[in-house]
Amino acid sequence: xxxxxxxxxxxxxNAHAWLAEERRGDQAVPELGVAQIxxxxxxxxxxxxxxxxxxxxxxxxxxIKQARGDLIEAIFLIRAYRTTLPRLGESRPVDTGAMACDRxxxxxxxxxxxxxxxxxxxxxxxxxxxxxxxxxxxxxxARTAPxxxxxxxxxxxxxxxxxxxxxxxVSDAAPPDLTREPLEFPANRALRLQALARGxxxxxxxxxxSTQRGYGRNHPFVGELRxxxxxxxxxxxxxxxxxxxxxxxxxxxxxxxxxxxxxxEPPQFTRGYGLSFGHTERKAISMALVDRALRWxxxxxxxxGAAAQDAEFVLYHxxxxxxxxxxxxxxxxxYVDFQSELELVRRIRAEAEAHADTEAAR
Amino acid sequence: MTQSDQYNFAYLDEQTKxxxxxxxxxxxxxxxxxxxxxxxxxxxxxxxxxxxxxxxxAVLTPEDRLKVIDQGADDTTNAVSIRKFFEKTARVETTGxxxxxxxxxxxxxxxxEPLGEGQILVYQVPIPEPLRFLEPRETETRKMHALEEYGxxxxxxxxxxxxxxxxxxxxxxPVKVEGRYVxxxxxxxxxxxPKMEMAAIQLFGAGREQRIYAVPPYSRVESLDFEDHPFCxxxxxxxxxxxxxxxxxxxxxxxxxxxxxxxxxxxxxxCAARQAAGHxxxxxxxxxxxxxx
Numbered sequence: 230x231x232x233x234x235x236x237x238x239x240x241x242x243n244a245h246a247w248l249a250e251e252r253r254g255d256q257a258v259p260e261l262g263v264a265q266i267x268x269x270x271x272x273x274x275x276x277x278x279x280x281x282x283x284x285x286x287x288x289x290x291x292x293i294k295q296a297r298g299d300l301i302e303a304i305f306l307i308r309a310y311r312t313t314l315p316r317l318g319e320s321r322p323v324d325t326g327a328m329a330c331d332r333x334x335x336x337x338x339x340x341x342x343x344x345x346x347x348x349x350x351x352x353x354x355x356x357x358x359x360x361x362x363x364x365x366x367x368x369x370x371a372r373t374a375p376x377x378x379x380x381x382x383x384x385x386x387x388x389x390x391x392x393x394x395x396x397x398x399v400s401d402a403a404p405p406d407l408t409r410e411p412l413e414f415p416a417n418r419a420l421r422l423q424a425l426a427r428g429x430x431x432x433x434x435x436x437x438x439s440t441q442r443g444y445g446r447n448h449p450f451v452g453e454l455r456x457x458x459x460x461x462x463x464x465x466x467x468x469x470x471x472x473x474x475x476x477x478x479x480x481x482x483x484x485x486x487x488x489x490x491x492x493x494e495p496p497q498f499t500r501g502y503g504l505s506f507g508h509t510e511r512k513a514i515s516m517a518l519v520d521r522a523l524r525w526x527x528x529x530x531x532x533x534g535a536a537a538q539d540a541e542f543v544l545y546h547x548x549x550x551x552x553x554x555x556x557x558x559x560x561x562x563x564y565v566d567f568q569s570e571l572e573l574v575r576r577i578r579a580e581a582e583a584h585a586d587t588e589a590a591r
Numbered sequence: 592m593t594q595s596d597q598y599n600f601a602y603l604d605e606q607t608k609x610x611x612x613x614x615x616x617x618x619x620x621x622x623x624x625x626x627x628x629x630x631x632x633x634x635x636x637x638x639x640x641x642x643x644x645x646x647x648x649a650v651l652t653p654e655d656r657l658k659v660i661d662q663g664a665d666d667t668t669n670a671v672s673i674r675k676f677f678e679k680t681a682r683v684e685t686t687g688x689x690x691x692x693x694x695x696x697x698x699x700x701x702x703x704e705p706l707g708e709g710q711i712l713v714y715q716v717p718i719p720e721p722l723r724f725l726e727p728r729e730t731e732t733r734k735m736h737a738l739e740e741y742g743x744x745x746x747x748x749x750x751x752x753x754x755x756x757x758x759x760x761x762x763x764x765p766v767k768v769e770g771r772y773v774x775x776x777x778x779x780x781x782x783x784x785p786k787m788e789m790a791a792i793q794l795f796g797a798g799r800e801q802r803i804y805a806v807p808p809y810s811r812v813e814s815l816d817f818e819d820h821p822f823c824x825x826x827x828x829x830x831x832x833x834x835x836x837x838x839x840x841x842x843x844x845x846x847x848x849x850x851x852x853x854x855x856x857x858x859x860x861x862c863a864a865r866q867a868a869g870h871x872x873x874x875x876x877x878x879x880x881x882x883x884x
Contacts, residue, residue: 237666308632312607313598357879411801414730432803542729551799554637555717561639561669562803564842565662565699569780570760571843572827577755 247421252297266290275478275507276300280549281307282408282427283314284477284506301429301549308550319403321471323459325504326383329376331459332508335384336477337450337485343381348456349508384453385483385500394485394498395528416540421523422516426505430512435519436537436547445522445535449501452485456508480505482513486521491529499528519543557591601648601681607631611649611803615794617804618670622734623772624721625802633798640673640698642796643715646803647677647696650711650794656684659720663700663840663857670698683776689860699762701783703861706791708808714777716797719804721765721775741773744815747763747819752820765812768806776812782826782840787812835872 267274267290277289281304289307296302306475332348335341349351388394404419412424425433440446458478462471482503490496501521503513522537524530536542548553599605614628633641651657657677661670665687673696674685678832686692689704698715706712722732725743735741744765751759758764764781768774776784777795787793793806806812816822827841839861841854853874856862866875 237668238671241668241671241675305632305636309634309763312631312633313602313604315604408629412630413627471808541730545729550632551637552637554641555799556638557636558638558717561698562667563699563778565780566762566778568827568841568843568857569782571827572825573759575760576825577757577759580756 252295253549262295263287263290263294266293271302272508273298273300275509276430276512277303277307279506279509279512280304280427281311282308286543301553304550306548313569316409320465320474321462321464323461323477323479325455325459325479326381328381328455328457328459328479328481330381330455332456333381333453334455335451337452338384338387341382341384341387343379343510383483385485388452388485388498392497394500395494397500413545414541414544416544417518418524418527421540421544422502422504424544424547425503425519426518428516429549429552430509430515431531432547432549432552433515433519434511436522436543438523439535440518440537445525445533445538445574447501447518448487449484449518449521450486451514452483452500454482454510454514455482456480456510471519478507480507480509480513482510484514484516484517484521488528488530494529499524507589598680600653601651601677602633603631603645603648607645608649611645613650614803615646615805618794618831619801619807619847621772622772622806622810623768623804623805625797627801627802630798630801635672635676636800640668640696640715641667641798642800642803643696643698643713643798644673644676644796645798646713646794646796648681648696651677651681651683651694651714651791653681653683655693656686656691657681658686658695658860659697660695660700660702660858660860661698662842663702664859666859686743687713687860688864689858690709690727699778699780700840700857701779701786703836703856703858705786706845708790710791712789712793714779714793714795716775716777716795716800719761719775719795719797719800719802721763722775736772744773748815748817748861752817758816758820758822761825765815767815769811770813774804774806778841780826781814781822782824784812784814785824793805798833827854830872831856831865832872832874834862834875836862836865836872838869 243274251374266278267286270293274289277292278284278286281289288310289303292303292306293300295306295451330346330444332350333343333346335345385394389396404423407420407423416424454476458476460473461475461477463474464471473566484501486499486501488499499521503516503520505512505516518535522535523540523543525532525538532538608655614626618624618626618760630642630645635641635644647657657674659665659670659674661667664670677683678685689695693709694711694713694742695702696713696715701712720729720732722735722744725747726732726735736744748758751757760781762780763775763778764784766774766776766784766787776787787806788809788811790808792808795804822875827843829841830837831839831841833855836856839856839858842857844853844855846852
């Protein structure tokens with residue numbers, strides 16, 4: 230009994246060996262390749278990159294394989310790996326206005342320059358299990374339209390032109406970085422957005438949903454949702470110019486929200502903003518709604534006490550690596566603290582019983 | 592290339608270690624004050640000792656001898672895991688003997704053997720804020736510390752006495768360091784609190800909560816209490832079944848379905864050393880010794 234409690238090295242080694250065997254599963258079934266995961270489970274790869282804060286589809290696919298498909302575990306692997314990477318420099322801000330869009334929709338205007346582009350979306354599929362997929366046949370190729378160079382201006386810029394939407398303040402200040410500095414409050418919008426961008430999709434979805442149901446309601450419309458590739462450029466001091474170092478896929482969502490105006494501002498529309506790695510639109514839309522809810526103070530709105538309006542609440546609990554680690558740590562032995570509680574409860578109970586006995590004897 | 596060659600000494604890069612060391616120096620200069628630091632994601636989960644691991648990584652030198660304990664024991668699974676991590680990434684010597692260690696990382700216990708100058712005790716801390724369960728907001732609790740406004744804590748302790756006849760906190764019992772900051776000693780049993788006035792350096796790391804704090808050697812560490820309800824360090828009222836110690840903290844072990852139980856030292860090194868020196872408890876001669884092998 231005693232040895233069983235104090236586990237030891239061999240138990241850990243054996244557990245790891247068993248885990249490796251379970252990961253591989255039935256040997257009669259071909260092994261899953263990292264390239265297959267990258268290509269065919271791309272949305273899982275995207276989520277791992279977004280919440281892992283590291284844009285590398287191959288590593289994300291490897292992490293998913295290693296984690297047996299547990300995405301939070303995969304995100305954890307990526308985050309831990311990220312810690313060991315040196316910071317070589319900072320890119321220039323990416324220009325999502327110049328995005329090569331695979332998808333671009335607006336819910337606020339029927340049509341706009343650049344048009345509505347559905348792209349590869351689940352949106353209008355009927356959620357019927359497709360048993361043909363189980364047969365593993367070759368998929369028919371979709372027809373492709375020729376690429377156009379037609380610009381896709383932002384929808385919110387049209388509103389901006391008429392002064393109907395609150396302009397965003399332009400700033401060249403270096404944004405705070407919560408992966409290098411401890412999170413402290415009050416957190417400015419750039420810091421909040423950074424925290425939301427790597428926050429748990431499920432948590433943000435729940436928070437965003439709560440605002441729609443009235444806990445900090447802010448009447449959002451999807452002004453624009455775009456998914457596509459943007460160039461990443463970096464200033465190279467030795468060359469004295471910015472060089473393109475690569476391309477990444479992003480999802481950007483701008484919501485247009487009602488704002489009743491305040492003492493100093495006339496009624497106008499305001500924005501919520503979401504941006505995340507890969508094709509991750511549920512995440513980007515949720516992020517935009519939560520971002521907007523957190524802006525109540527700067528917009529002079531009322532604090533209704535809603536959870537989504539509370540920056541400390543949202544930012545301290547959005548990170549699934551922090552949350553799952555702390556939640557699961559209660560699996561670790563706690564018998565020392567439990568022992569002290571046990572003695573305390575026994576002592577207090579004994580005192581209470583003794584007290585009851587003397588009362589009864591009276 | 593082996594896996595350990597791919598990482599810097601003790602896993603963290605030198606810039607990160609420097610950042611942590613600066614936080615440690617500040618923490619030592621302001622005993623009991625929680626210094627925010629940019630905690631990194633470690634290859635073990637938050638809540639499993641990432642704060643302690645980062646502090647250990649920042650203070651370890653190749654000449655150090657490391658001991659890792661969890662619940663007082665060197666062979667509990669997470670202690671084994673953390674010790675292996677440093678064996679792999681720092682290749683430092685490790686030991687189970689308290690007296691031989693220069694750095695001891697601990698979770699939930701202070702070793703029974705008094706620590707001396709030249710030793711560092713690194714605590715893993717889950718919730719560094721002693722006021723957290725009275726006030727959930729960090730912005731508020733920081734203000735309370737700044738203003739030395741600890742009334743809420745005293746009210747809580749008083750309410751305990753009113754309700755239970757004593758202070759109903761058995762572990763993570765709050766202390767005041769050098770008469771200034773109220774500090775969470777991490778979830779050690781209150782039995783260990785008096786040991787915190789020691790010759791060794793005590794460093795506390797909370798990774799998820801991004802805080803580091805410290806108690807310099809020979810600092811005054813008072814457990815909060817009232818004049819008419821003085822602090823009392825309690826433990827199970829038994830001798831250790833294996834080594835007969837009367838002065839050590841005991842774990843209760845259930846032995847059978849009929850409620851049979853034994854009490855043994857939670858500090859495995861202390862217990863083994865006593866047994867080696869010929870101190871034997873009631874169950875040592877029979878199954879106790881066998882079980883421990």
